[in-house]
Amino acid sequence: MSLRDALTEHAAAVALYDTHQHTRLEPQPPGGPGLWGVLSGAYVYASFHLAGAPLDAFATRPETVEKEWAVFAPYLSAVETCCYFRHTWEGVQRALGVEAPVLTAEVYAEVDGLLRAAQAQPGWGKRLLREIAGVERALLDSFWDPAYLDENTDLFDPVLRVNGFVMCPWEGNADHNNNSYWRYLDLLEVEVTDFASFLGLFDAMLERHLKAGAKAIKLALAYDRWIEFLPVDRRTAEQIWRAGPQAATPEQVTALQDYLCYYAVGEATRRGLPVQIHTGILEGLRNYQPAHVSPTLLVPLITAFPQARFDLFHAGFPYARELAVMALEFPQVWADICWVPLVSQAAAVQILEEWIDILPGNKILWGSDCVNPVVTLGATIFGRRAVVEAVARRAEAGGLSEKQAQRLVEAILRENARELFY
Numbered sequence: 001m002s003l004r005d006a007l008t009e010h011a012a013a014v015a016l017y018d019t020h021q022h023t024r025l026e027p028q029p030p031g032g033p034g035l036w037g038v039l040s041g042a043y044v045y046a047s048f049h050l051a052g053a054p055l056d057a058f059a060t061r062p063e064t065v066e067k068e069w070a071v072f073a074p075y076l077s078a079v080e081t082c083c084y085f086r087h088t089w090e091g092v093q094r095a096l097g098v099e100a101p102v103l104t105a106e107v108y109a110e111v112d113g114l115l116r117a118a119q120a121q122p123g124w125g126k127r128l129l130r131e132i133a134g135v136e137r138a139l140l141d142s143f144w145d146p147a148y149l150d151e152n153t154d155l156f157d158p159v160l161r162v163n164g165f166v167m168c169p170w171e172g173n174a175d176h177n178n179n180s181y182w183r184y185l186d187l188l189e190v191e192v193t194d195f196a197s198f199l200g201l202f203d204a205m206l207e208r209h210l211k212a213g214a215k216a217i218k219l220a221l222a223y224d225r226w227i228e229f230l231p232v233d234r235r236t237a238e239q240i241w242r243a244g245p246q247a248a249t250p251e252q253v254t255a256l257q258d259y260l261c262y263y264a265v266g267e268a269t270r271r272g273l274p275v276q277i278h279t280g281i282l283e284g285l286r287n288y289q290p291a292h293v294s295p296t297l298l299v300p301l302i303t304a305f306p307q308a309r310f311d312l313f314h315a316g317f318p319y320a321r322e323l324a325v326m327a328l329e330f331p332q333v334w335a336d337i338c339w340v341p342l343v344s345q346a347a348a349v350q351i352l353e354e355w356i357d358i359l360p361g362n363k364i365l366w367g368s369d370c371v372n373p374v375v376t377l378g379a380t381i382f383g384r385r386a387v388v389e390a391v392a393r394r395a396e397a398g399g400l401s402e403k404q405a406q407r408l409v410e411a412i413l414r415e416n417a418r419e420l421f422y
Helices: 003-012 034-041 044-050 065-079 083-096 105-119 124-132 181-188 195-211 234-243 250-270 295-304 320-329 345-358 373-396 402-420
Strands: 016-021 135-141 156-161 216-219 275-277 310-312 333-336
Touching: 003 373, 003 402, 016 373, 016 402, 034 044, 034 065, 034 083, 034 105, 044 065, 044 083, 065 105, 083 105, 083 124, 083 373, 105 124, 124 135, 124 373, 135 402, 156 195, 181 195, 195 234, 195 250, 216 250, 234 250, 250 275, 250 295, 295 310, 295 320, 310 320, 320 333, 320 345, 345 373, 373 402
Parallel strands: 016 135, 135 156, 156 216, 216 275, 275 310, 310 333
Antiparallel strands: none
């Protein structure tokens, strides 16, 4: 057996610790989203738009399976080589035991029926993650509702997303997911009368998550603004807050957000929680400046909290070397490849190869970053594959023994996350 084959077999047996999921496991009704929901709701939809599908192509689900297929068919040959499509389709095939290599009208109809029937089974999504994908634990970022706590506590550990606090200093504000902590005053039994009690709104949400077993907080602020956060003193922040939104200049709003970000990181760190931060590429088709999501912008925040533990997401793609330098220079930073194998297997392998050379083996993490359990399954396949390929290349280059290679595969896929999110 070759080294690569041995590592593939070894990786397949590793129970995964997934640093980043959005997966929802509620069973779907028999007439549920099926294959339409997978292809129009996963990352692959962006590839269809880039290939020429109208921006409103997926706004309304067609009445029949035949009409669903007609939406995708004109663009399929253009997108079927992309990782966004390939990992999704491979997840569907593995989940349903379908071996058809090409998606045709007939295959679409067959798979759609199989998928709808499977989705309607109670517990099917969870069994998919446990038994087929081999996920032992996963950190769940419920972007749709920051107060959501999943009942599957034997699989998911909650992560508190802070956008609805940082981006919403005043009632009536909302983040990019239309969330705001102000909507949870009754749930959290908090009354906001001054700046201190507004900060208490975050404290209450954090305590609620801690009681539910939270393992981290999450800053997805790259979707709302640039990710450079500068230190602001409390007196200045309170003055801006008290003056209200009508009196605040854009610069003052940014300064207040900066303070709230530091407050959230400080409180999480004081309670022993790591801080996960989105860096690099944004999901979907968005008008943004790539330079505004570079991980190097986080230097002021990271240097302000030497005792914190920062999990920097998505390899900062396309700024993977910049993220590696952050993890090389700051002991409190971990480098996370989550999502990148779904964007590009080739890029993920190259990045991991470089990171293995640059960083200690215990500073590299992996996560899936998907919403649908079928798509998550595809992500686990592509994640394992990328890790094996990168480690095998380093071993074959003479830098690793087979035993070292096996340990490194285990470290990236499970052990490093278990140690960081203890």
